[in-house]
Amino acid sequence: MTIEAIQEELIDEFSMFDDWMQRYEYMIELGKSLPLIDENLKTDDKLIKGCQSKVWLNSEMKNGKIIFTADSDAIITKGIIAVLVRVFSNQKPQAILDANTDFIDEIGLKEHLSPTRANGLVSMIKQMKMYALAYQTQLNN
Template sequence: MTIKAIQEELIDEFSMFEDWEERYQYMIDLGKSLPLIDDEYKTQEHLIKGCQSRVWVNAQMQNDKVIFTADSDAIITKGIIAILIRVFSNQSPKDIIDADTDFIDKIGLKEHLSPTRANGLVSMIKQLKMYAIAYQTQLN
């Protein structure tokens, strides 16, 4: 499935909920289904800088696709990284680098986060794209 198709799927899923209370609950549920990072990667170097909560992300290249795993010590943040991983994991580095993230605005996520969580969201996206850039350079 393409990044765009996954983003459209998320927009549809979030539009089914009446209010932000339900959307937060859905994000928490998504966080519970997150492919968990191995404990060996819960280190300083895998921590995303700029997040209020602790978020660890690891990336590995398999069959020319980037596979992400992650974890967080905060339930909302775990839901946010779960959404991003759903969109970007199992995609080619080039597709990740080229992908826009306007779906975040379409589901209304940014406007319903505290300023520090919104900054953390931007940091998460940046980190996922940095992994993709690193893998893309290896492919060239």
């Protein structure tokens, strides 16, 4: 599936909820489905800075696509990162670099984009794009 198609799918899913509580409950559910990072990869260099909760993010290249795994000690943060992993994992580096992130607004997670929330949604996206850039640079060389 393309990044755009997955984003559309998420927008569809989230549009079913009438209120924030259902949305949050769904995010908590999504958090449980997050492909977890290997325990031995939970090292400081995998931590994303700028989060109130801890977020570890790992990436590896398989058949020209980036596979992300992650974890967090906070449940809602885990849900947020599960959404991002669903969108960006198993995609080509260039596609991740080209993707826009407007869907976050549309699924009602805009408030998490504010830097004051300090949950690091912005940092998470940045880190994923950084990995994509690094892999893309490798491919170009």
